[in-house]
Amino acid sequence: MLAYQKPCTIGDPVDDIDTPALVVCLNKLEENVGKMNTAMEKYPGVAVRPHVKTHKCPEVARMQMRAGAVGMCCQTLTEAEAMVGGGVADVFITNELVGKTKLRRLASLARQAAVSITVDDAANLQDISDVATEMGVTIHIAIEVNVGQDRCGVEPGEPAVSLAKLATSLPGVTFKGIHCYNGWNQHVRSTEERSNAVNKVVDLTRKTLEALKAAGLECPYVTGGGTGTFHFEAASKVFTEVQPGSYVFMDADYYKNLARDGNFDTEFLQSLFVLTTVQSAAASGERVVLDAGLKAVSLDSGVPMLSQRPDLTYHSGGDNHGIVTPGGDLPVGSKVWLIPGHCDPTVNLYDWIVGLRDGKVECVWPVSGRGPGN
Template sequence: MKSTPEHAAIGLRADQIDTPAAVIDLDAMERNIQRMAAFARQNQVRWRPHAKMHKSAAIALLLEQAGACGHCVQKTSEAEALAAGGVRDLFISNEVIAPAKLLRVARLAARLAADGGRLAIAVDSPEGIARLAGAMDAAGSDAGIDVLVEIDVGQGRCGVPPGPEAVALARAVAARPRLRFAGLHAYQGGAQHLRATAERRAAIAHAVHAAAGTRALIEAAGLPVPLVTGAGTGTLAHEATSGVYDELQAGSFLFMDADYAANEPDTTQPAFEHALFIKTQVISTHPTHAVCDAGHKSHAIDSGLPLVHGLAPAHALHYANGGDEHGILHAAGPQARLPALGQTLWLIPGHCDPTVNLHDRLLGVRGGLEHGVVERVIGVDARGALT
């Protein structure tokens, strides 16, 4: 249940925002968008950011205005939520197997096509192709759907091995009248948080080799491969300059998070700023620690605990696990002082994607976290979109 109307936050000073709250620094976010758009143009690659990160149709449309060709999602319900908000070019970069979901996919493909849009989906099995084709037939639309064969280029998750199995799947897709073989999905997610730049570069070199070899085999079999898509925020420079990848799926660049901040910087790609924060307030103080009101119900911890933002190194605070409702703050060094009762702080979440999924709305502040004002309230349209 939402405690206040969404419009009520517009015009609030940043220091008036109730806690805990998910806050976007709009200026930082827009600088990140500009850097990403310029990078894609410079390298002549398409840019299809992952909307599972922000889950917002308004943000998706903002990214498209800056040059994004469309968006990736991971779930059928995410695609439906963004389509309802006006997004018209979507790629479900995941396998969908359940018949009921596939019928939803087929109906969404028809609705988007009728409105001049497009839906694509990934497959990695003959059975998945057969079920998708059956759902398209059952939906009765001749609009069709773009299908990308997913290959495992090192993630160890979904996807067939690069090589002959992918050729067989491409042929199977092309043989179905309502399915269009649209290329290869080759995302190396495991490389995104390898800490050393050299490690990330090596992992993507392997992915590039696998994608290039598979594309050559499919083309030798007589099928054009219009697209190789993949890449994430941690490695996008290597895919963009590979000569093999045509499209970048990076999404976390928009907000960044503490986990990405732990990577060794790569000077070959843009430097993105933190733009998503959790505002929190100190609610209890003690000689050895302070307690804030942002626990795990306000930020995800799967990729580690948040960082306390904006403090000089000598005055840094360490955030420790306090449970669902609380964070425990310790002085990180001998010169650091614990915050006072009632003091507000800004946290950088460990992982932006699931953190966003914990909130109904994001408050967009213009003018910085210290002196800014809430300019936008952005709905998290695909919150809880798990199916």
């Protein structure tokens, strides 16, 4: 067993949780999962397939499936294997997988669950077909279209048609539809600008659908959107599915969206925290030091906020420390609740999510989809 030891046991009070610990408030998590369901009732015919890259945890996925999700999006094979192993019967890998080793793992998963994956390269698609045929399974293909993310994906229109045609012609695979996601749009701060940004995505998606139709190809599946934009994709009449992930936990970066406008974004609550302890107050007039550094909170989207202490600021103190200023009233041993800057990579630093209700530990969930990206 490689995981570090569990930070607490069921029934423990907060004070007994070893820190740093990743803690989720179960009431708020459940409220978020329910609210997504309610939000999606406004868009009949549009499905929700939440993204597990946020939580990487089968227990949360099962909660989302019970609330009406049609399946789960995954970013890595490890996440997909963890979800299928945890009982999810339909997984969509929103990422290209390359090489025989990975593709055989993919085909093996397709024996146990409905498996779909994005593709943006003809030779890769041929490899998937070969492995699926060799292993006697069917893998469903969504062509990734570059709708402004400028990362993976073929250009809209004809390049997508060309790959879709190939998918319909090869054995072991089906052409499922198109994947049109722009992650950067999630973090455009104002609602109006975010809506305008999604309009561009919808235009490029529509252009691709028209090209597919002109080529005689049915495209019943169009997927994209995240926590920051899913309302717009869902209302577009073009998308058939949305993939929000962060809404279950939220984070300080999404909070900056909320702070800019008072609309439906505010429907989700901050449920995820990193519980830390003050380990040094030797210079407490100037600073105190927390036992949570960049191994405990990902700093890629900015430093964490201190929950309920807007007067205090977190500064990076290296791998193992967070420096809080001014911090004069926090003695050694006191607990500080951090709101991570970015939930997804922060969760990836942990093997365990502690579920808290009414001040007591109700569960300790393994983050079994964690890893560097395999």
